[in-house]
Amino acid sequence: RYLMEERHLSKEAVDWFVRAGLIYEESRYHNIVFKGNDKSGVTHFASMRGVFDRNGKYFKCDVAGNDKNYGFNVWNMGNSEVAVFEGAIDLMSYTDMYYDFKTNKLALGMLSDAPLVRFLQEHLQIGKIKFCLDNDSPGRKAAEMLMEKYYQLGYEVEDCSPPSDYKDYNMWLQELRKEDFQQIRKMEKAR
16 A cells, blocks of 8 residues: 555556565565565575654664675566666566566665676676666766666666756656546546
């Protein structure tokens, strides 16, 4: 419910991530758990996000025993590019916006590229990296640094940040959904 009502992800997208075994609801506190799997499907990383924000504060943590060399990811061995995000909800927002359930995507869970290094080691077919990092100062700085690093390593790189009016992909998705809702209301009033 949190992902659909607060973050404006579609039911179809949320259901897809649940069916794929990439997210689930933790039973004790109802936190969302985002899993980071290797190419064999073994989970090495899990992070939790609380569903109840209080006065702008929210619960967020990594599960004990995490391997920070992995991140929340979607992979397809038949695809040769990967879109890289800071957070899992931005990855899910991109997937929903572009109805893209087939390409490789990775959420770093931070601005360090350790999960990207591991992902590229496991997915040798990757030749292009799309950096979809946030539009804030740390995100822009990290995108610039990472694009230079991976360009020097021989990858094709692209800066795919959301439009400058939006901090991240989820903020962009939320605004698009508001606009869609306003259009529907206008059409209903015109009847």
